Amino acid sequence: MKKLFLFLALGVCGAASAQLPTALSAAPATTAVAGTNVPAKPRAPTVITSDAADFDMNIRQGIYRGHVVVQDPDVKLTCAWLVIDLPDSGSHLNHVLADTNVVVDFTDEKGQTYHVTAARAVYDYKVVNTETNETVTFSGSPKVVTKESTIESEPMIWDRARNKFSFIGPIMKSSAGLGGEGDTNAPMLNFLK
Amino acid sequence: MKIGAATFCWLAGAMLLLLAPPAVRAQQPAQKLPTGHGRDFTTESYFEAPHEQQVKLRLSGAEVTSLPGSLQDIRLMRIETFREDGTLEMTVRAPQCTFAPFDGVANSAGRLELETGDGKFHVEGEGFLWRQNDQFLTISNRVRTVIEMPAVKMNAT
Numbered sequence: 001m002k003k004l005f006l007f008l009a010l011g012v013c014g015a016a017s018a019q020l021p022t023a024l025s026a027a028p029a030t031t032a033v034a035g036t037n038v039p040a041k042p043r044a045p046t047v048i049t050s051d052a053a054d055f056d057m058n059i060r061q062g063i064y065r066g067h068v069v070v071q072d073p074d075v076k077l078t079c080a081w082l083v084i085d086l087p088d089s090g091s092h093l094n095h096v097l098a099d100t101n102v103v104v105d106f107t108d109e110k111g112q113t114y115h116v117t118a119a120r121a122v123y124d125y126k127v128v129n130t131e132t133n134e135t136v137t138f139s140g141s142p143k144v145v146t147k148e149s150t151i152e153s154e155p156m157i158w159d160r161a162r163n164k165f166s167f168i169g170p171i172m173k174s175s176a177g178l179g180g181e182g183d184t185n186a187p188m189l190n191f192l193k
Numbered sequence: 194m195k196i197g198a199a200t201f202c203w204l205a206g207a208m209l210l211l212l213a214p215p216a217v218r219a220q221q222p223a224q225k226l227p228t229g230h231g232r233d234f235t236t237e238s239y240f241e242a243p244h245e246q247q248v249k250l251r252l253s254g255a256e257v258t259s260l261p262g263s264l265q266d267i268r269l270m271r272i273e274t275f276r277e278d279g280t281l282e283m284t285v286r287a288p289q290c291t292f293a294p295f296d297g298v299a300n301s302a303g304r305l306e307l308e309t310g311d312g313k314f315h316v317e318g319e320g321f322l323w324r325q326n327d328q329f330l331t332i333s334n335r336v337r338t339v340i341e342m343p344a345v346k347m348n349a350t
Contacts (some may be wrong), residue, residue, distance in 0.1 A: 048337070086233065087314065091342075091343070
């Protein structure tokens with residue numbers, strides 16, 4: 001049991017501490033100073049395509065329906081239904097809801113690929129006292145698949161500003177045969193950093 | 194702007210209906226728009242006081258033709274909306290649209306482009322329905338949105 005937990009902790013920590021892509025936060029982490037913001041650089045636009053869309057100008061909301069694809073500079077998201085709060089002029093998107101058959105694919109700076117699936121994903125962005133909070137919360141049987149492992153967690157939180165995943169009660173499967181054969185279910189391995 | 198007097202009155206009436214608040218529009222008695230054909234028209238509406246000098250919305254088109262049922266066929270339509278400080282808020286372009294001024298509804302099977310004044314939010318698609326009463330736009334096919342967002346700073350750990 002102890003060995004199993006150690007494997008789980010190492011495996012999950014490995015995934016959690018990986019340098020995830022910085023699609024909406026472009027600067028490389030290697031230039032960062034702990035606890036500070038690193039300079040930003042210009043980024044390519046985000047493109048959303050879908051079969052149809054509704055725009056409610058009263059509440060400034062856009063609803064995309066059918067074969068929705070969001071292509072970010074570093075991340076690709078597909079889903080059946082996407083709601084965005086329309087940003088003010090020159091502002092950042094601050095709230096996005098992706099629903100039904102959500103799939104997110106990205107590759108980190110080290111070439112590690114991540115394939116995330118879930119029923120729902122909620123993106124939130126806000127800046128508080130110069131601190132950028134940018135998270136994607138996956139729910140509805142979320143699962144992240146990397147080359148080495150598959151991790152399930154309900155919910156699963158991707159902190160994009162800090163390039164980390166957080167898991168609660170993760171179930172991990174190893175793809176590399178590192179001694180973690182079979183499934184495991186840690187009691188509350190929460191918010192790994 | 195090249196526009197005949199009759200066409201101008203016709204358009205002005207139609208646009209007043211379009212731009213009027215829903216409650217006002219609902220009070221309009223059954224009426225008919227003059228029929229006719231106009232070219233290269235522009236019409237503007239203004240904010241209420243104290244910004245009555247500022248244009249709120251400018252509608253222009255290359256051609257407008259009346260259709261049965263108090264409908265209008267507008268070619269090369271362009272709508273620009275402005276903020277109270279005069280800055281451009283949004284531009285909407287459509288090669289063709291059918292406009293129902295009494296209902297405040299515009300639709301087309303053709304292309305629509307919408308862009309914010311700063312150009313950082315652009316939407317295009319094919320086939321649309323605009324309901325003025327509830328400020329609701331539906332694009333039916335092949336929707337593509339391009340959003341240019343400011344770069345953000347990443348919190349390092």
